[in-house]
Amino acid sequence: DAKTTQPPSMDCAEGRAANLPCNHSTISGNEYVYWYRQIHSQGPQYIIHGLKNNETNEMASLIITEDRKSSTLILPHATLRDTAVYYCIVTSTGGAQKLVFGQGTRLTINP
Amino acid sequence: GAVVSQHPSWVICKSGTSVKIECRSLDFQATTMFWYRQFPKQSLMLMATSNEGSKATYEQGVEKDKFLINHASLTLSTLTVTSAHPEDSSFYICSASGRGSGYTFGSGTRLTVV
DSSP states (O other), X not given: OOOOBOOSEEEEETTSOEEEEXXXXXXXXXXXXXXXXXXXXXXXXXXXXXXXXXXXXXXXXXXXXXXXXXXXXXXXXXXXXXOEEEEEEEEESSTTSOXXXXXXXXXXXXX | OOOEEEEOSEEEEOTTOOEEEEEEESSSOOSEEEEEEEOTTSOOEEEEXXXXXXXXXXXXXXXXXXXXXXXXXXXXXXXXXXXXXXGGOEEEEEXXXXXXTEEEXXXXXXXXXX
């Protein structure tokens, strides 16, 4: 079973920051938070991941609370192409650990 | 970055026939590969995990004799849907993971059984 809880859907205006929350209250000390997104009929695309420190890359920023029980993915300037289903996944280190997907958040960017 | 190639992107087959889907890691060695299935408007459901040279580990409820997984090399895994039926119609997605490469997904295969 997925270890995360996300709102089923969100809307955001084009050009604004999109903030996607994720609750992972049962996260363990060695578990990372991964974010992927899936555009219709494509494979999931990696966005970002982190352990406890905030992370930023060219796509997004990841803010993890100090107790690590929740996190927020931030798309700083959302575009129409960011419309997708966003998945927050918790998994322990090591590539052999499986990624279990929850229902994700369907983000719609409106012009 | 890491690239995973999945083929075919779509396939239509007759009921009772078998279909093979390939998943290749192009620029890294995939020590572990994962196969998922996704029905319309639903999330990805993990079917099985395979490590190179070992038998695949199937998730509960997934028929191992129906969904044959082979991971004979560090760059190739195949999923064969045997004796396919219309209820097997779905979107199948592979994911590959290697040392330091995280999890990279293929583009998916749309299977339609008629």
